[in-house]
Amino acid sequence: MNENNNFDETRRQPYLTYTAYQNTINHFEQDHAILAQKLIECGSDTLARTQVLGGIAFANFFTFQLRYTAGVDLDTLKTGLSKVIAGFKNYVDECNSLDDENYYSPFVLDDSIDTYVEYLNLICFCILLHREDLLPEVHGLISGTQYDGDDAVIEELFTFFLESRPELDRWIWEKPYRLLLDAIDGEASEDRANGMRKYVEQWYGSMRDKAFFWGKHEKIKDSFSPYFGYWALCAGAFTYLLDIDDSSYRNEMVYPRDLVDYARSEK
Numbered sequence: 001m002n003e004n005n006n007f008d009e010t011r012r013q014p015y016l017t018y019t020a021y022q023n024t025i026n027h028f029e030q031d032h033a034i035l036a037q038k039l040i041e042c043g044s045d046t047l048a049r050t051q052v053l054g055g056i057a058f059a060n061f062f063t064f065q066l067r068y069t070a071g072v073d074l075d076t077l078k079t080g081l082s083k084v085i086a087g088f089k090n091y092v093d094e095c096n097s098l099d100d101e102n103y104y105s106p107f108v109l110d111d112s113i114d115t116y117v118e119y120l121n122l123i124c125f126c127i128l129l130h131r132e133d134l135l136p137e138v139h140g141l142i143s144g145t146q147y148d149g150d151d152a153v154i155e156e157l158f159t160f161f162l163e164s165r166p167e168l169d170r171w172i173w174e175k176p177y178r179l180l181l182d183a184i185d186g187e188a189s190e191d192r193a194n195g196m197r198k199y200v201e202q203w204y205g206s207m208r209d210k211a212f213f214w215g216k217h218e219k220i221k222d223s224f225s226p227y228f229g230y231w232a233l234c235a236g237a238f239t240y241l242l243d244i245d246d247s248s249y250r251n252e253m254v255y256p257r258d259l260v261d262y263a264r265s266e267k
Helices: 004-010 018-042 046-070 074-096 113-128 132-140 152-158 177-184 189-206 233-241 257-265
Strands: none
Touching (some): 046 074, 074 113, 074 257, 113 132, 113 233, 152 177, 177 189, 189 233
16 A cells, blocks of 8 residues: 555545554454454344444445555455455344344335445446446345335436346436436436536535535544545546546546546446
8 A cells, every 4th residue: 555655645545544544444453353352252143234234335435445445446446345245144144033023124225325325336447447247246135125126316327238128217316416417308408418517516514414424634633544435436437438528527526536447447
């Protein structure tokens, strides 16, 4: 990883410090060892195993996104995405083995917008890092739940890669995703570009008072960062998939322009 003297130049957003980043990564590595031991101790207790595997899966994705924000190179992240998806698959498989009394949906997309954003981010990282091979597994994380085939944004992304996806005129979160849907529905290329610019500009502000991750950059300490990055990854994914001119919004902080450039260069 980057040395302290060039970390400020390679990080992808300005809030993260080298010390906070390193200590947070160390924190999660220690947590992973503890959770791995707990998983052994759970034995055949499926409910306990489910809770531990969920902790492992979301911690893996948190650190993956933190590494992206910190400036880790994209080829490394492309390889590391397999571990993230595998962690979630283990979690969901364990959830599906619970009896009816204890079962719960591993991804509740209409309760916390954070969970919805996390799920969208999984899809978008797969697309922009050209790990399309992982998308059937990402779909499998919600397959058979009430959220499968229930959100236009998710389905608009899946339809590029998965067969027989439904066309929808409904979505789970009005703000900011109605703006996104309006942008991709634009008939002219200029309309799509202008619509996407509006979406990108309003994405983070629209999360205020809704998302747990909002404002976490203000809580960063040298010992730990609860902030892992603010990224409008859907803007990047649709910009790439629809070949939208991003010149009017590519310098917005939340827009993952290097991921879009990577996706375009690896076609």
